[in-house]
Amino acid sequence: MTTIDAGVKTPKKQKISQFRRLLWHVNRTDLGWLTKAALTTLQPGARAKRAALLGQLPSKAEWSEASRNLDRDGYVDVSQLMDRSLAQAVATVADDKVSRLNELSDKQKLGHKSFWVSLLDEDLVNGAFATDHPFVRYALQPAALRIIGDFMRDLPQLSDVLLTLSQPTPDQALSYSQLWHLDHDDKRVCKLFIYLTDVQNTADGPFTFIPAGPSKPFRNTLKSHMSDAQVFAKTGPDAVKEMIAPRLSAFIVNTARCLHMGSRIQSDHSRLLYTATYIQQPRIYPEPPARFRAVGTLTELERTVMRL
Numbered sequence: 001m002t003t004i005d006a007g008v009k010t011p012k013k014q015k016i017s018q019f020r021r022l023l024w025h026v027n028r029t030d031l032g033w034l035t036k037a038a039l040t041t042l043q044p045g046a047r048a049k050r051a052a053l054l055g056q057l058p059s060k061a062e063w064s065e066a067s068r069n070l071d072r073d074g075y076v077d078v079s080q081l082m083d084r085s086l087a088q089a090v091a092t093v094a095d096d097k098v099s100r101l102n103e104l105s106d107k108q109k110l111g112h113k114s115f116w117v118s119l120l121d122e123d124l125v126n127g128a129f130a131t132d133h134p135f136v137r138y139a140l141q142p143a144a145l146r147i148i149g150d151f152m153r154d155l156p157q158l159s160d161v162l163l164t165l166s167q168p169t170p171d172q173a174l175s176y177s178q179l180w181h182l183d184h185d186d187k188r189v190c191k192l193f194i195y196l197t198d199v200q201n202t203a204d205g206p207f208t209f210i211p212a213g214p215s216k217p218f219r220n221t222l223k224s225h226m227s228d229a230q231v232f233a234k235t236g237p238d239a240v241k242e243m244i245a246p247r248l249s250a251f252i253v254n255t256a257r258c259l260h261m262g263s264r265i266q267s268d269h270s271r272l273l274y275t276a277t278y279i280q281q282p283r284i285y286p287e288p289p290a291r292f293r294a295v296g297t298l299t300e301l302e303r304t305v306m307r308l
């Protein structure tokens with residue numbers, strides 16, 4: 001019940017939202033690991049069960065090496081390690097969407113990122129993807145789960161899959177993910193990207209990042225989106241890596257550790273990108289509504305990855 005007492009007592013709802021805001025700030029810093037540890041303790045046995053499922057996945061020396069690189073540098077190029085036919089299936093779906101761009105962008109639920117067009121709305125039922133969708137199948141491939149899982153020492157949770165078409169913004173003013181930021185969805189956030197168009201130079205708006213080591217000074221900052229000047233004052237521009245790579249290149253980045261930005265598309269250019277986002281369970285914030293709906297037979301491992 002809400003208590004109203006001429007400003008003497010704070011209403012309960014307000015207290016909860018103040019508490020949430022405080023927790024949100026705390027979780028963005030290294031103190032968030034305490035939240036993570038506390039939540040993990042509340043689910044005794046769950047982590048060991050997930051680790052056992054991870055152990056059932058096949059392993060390869062090159063996947064282990066990729067996992068170590070992800071741990072050390074915060075990113076790894078996996079173009080040669082991912083299943084090419086699954087990537088091709090993603091590209092086929094994406095190409096079809098782009099060929100119907102006008103039709104789909106008219107239908108798009110308006111978002112805040114004017115330089116991003118979300119093309120997958122028509123594939124969702126109550127906000128959820130079918131588990132046999134090529135975007136989901138790509139994200140569930142053993143190589144991806146093994147590389148990210150060995151880094152997390154836990155079977156990852158697939159949080160989302162996304163297709164984004166980035167286009168030039170009319171006024172060229174940078175906003176949101178065009179500015180430097182860390183992802184704070186959770187303490188470990190690994191994004192698996194596939195370029196679905198060639199990204200040949202800066203004009204194509206490459207995914208651009210600073211590896212984990214030089215990104216460290218920004219770990220406990222409460223600033224959310226920063227300009228080049230703010231970032232380079234601490235790191236210098238030499239730490240910056242631009243992902244310049246051809247269509248179907250794939251890479252994994254721990255976006256909670258590596259400062260990053262992208263989609264700074266110059267006129268007459270555009271960029272099509274697939275993203276699968278993985279976190280480590282249990283999520284430090286309340287679970288959002290289900291993003292996947294079971295279609296066909298799923299293994300226990302797949303169900304656990306998608307929380308189905």
Ligand SMILES: O=C(O)CCC(=O)C(=O)O
Nearest residue numbers: 177206207255261262263
């Ligand atoms: O558009 C880009 O390259 C940046 C994407 C990004 O910031 C993200 O996926 O977290």
